[in-house]
Amino acid sequence: MNLFVCYPKCSTCQKAKRYLDEKGMEVQVRDIKSENPTVEELREWQRRSGLELKRFFNTSGLLYKEMNLKDRLPAMTDEEKLQLLASDGMLVKRPILVTDDRVLVGFREKEWNFI
Numbered sequence: 001m002n003l004f005v006c007y008p009k010c011s012t013c014q015k016a017k018r019y020l021d022e023k024g025m026e027v028q029v030r031d032i033k034s035e036n037p038t039v040e041e042l043r044e045w046q047r048r049s050g051l052e053l054k055r056f057f058n059t060s061g062l063l064y065k066e067m068n069l070k071d072r073l074p075a076m077t078d079e080e081k082l083q084l085l086a087s088d089g090m091l092v093k094r095p096i097l098v099t100d101d102r103v104l105v106g107f108r109e110k111e112w113n114f115i
Contacts, residue, residue, distance in 0.1 A: 002027045005037065005096040013095045016107035020097075023115040027097070032089035037096075039086045045096065046082075049103040053081050056105060058093045067091075 004020065004027035006013035020027055037045070046053050054073060058064055069091075073081065085092050097104040097112070104111055 002100075003030060003096075003098040004028065005030045005032050005092075005098070006094050007032050007089070010094060012107050016095045016097070016112070019107070019109065019112060020115065025115050032092055032094055032096075034089075036086055036089040037092060039082045042082050042085050042092075045098060045103045045105075048098075049105060051105060053078055053085075056085055056093055057081075058091055061090055063088060063090050 002025060004017065006017065006029065008014075008031055017027075017029070042056065046056060049055075057069065057073070059070070064070075069084075076084070093105050095107055102114070
C-alpha cells in the first residue's frame with residue numbers, strides 16, 4: 001500500500017491529495033503531527049529518495065525558524081538530524097509519498113507525474 005504522510009491543514013498537502021485522487025492512486029493517509037515518522041522510517045526514506053537529509057526539513061515552518069535550524073543544521077550529524085526530525089512531525093517537509101519504488105518529499109506535480 002502506498003503511504004501518504006501529510007498535515008491535513010496544509011494547503012500543499014490538500015493539493016497533493018486531490019492530485020492522487022484524480023489519478024486514482026489509493027493511499028494510506030497518515031497525519032504527520034499525530035504520528036511522527038520514526039528515525040528508522042526517516043533513515044529508510046532518505047536512503048530510498050536519494051535526497052540530502054536537509055531536504056526532509058520543513059524550512060518554511062515556524063518551528064524550524066524558532067529553533068534557528070538554518071544555522072544549527074550544518075554542525076549536526078546525520079544521526080542528530082534524524083533524531084530531531086523524529087521528535088516533531090512539524091519539522092518534516094510534507095507531503096511525503098512512499099510507494100514500492102520511490103519516496104517523494106514535497107509536492108511538485110512534475111515529479112509526481114509517474115502516477
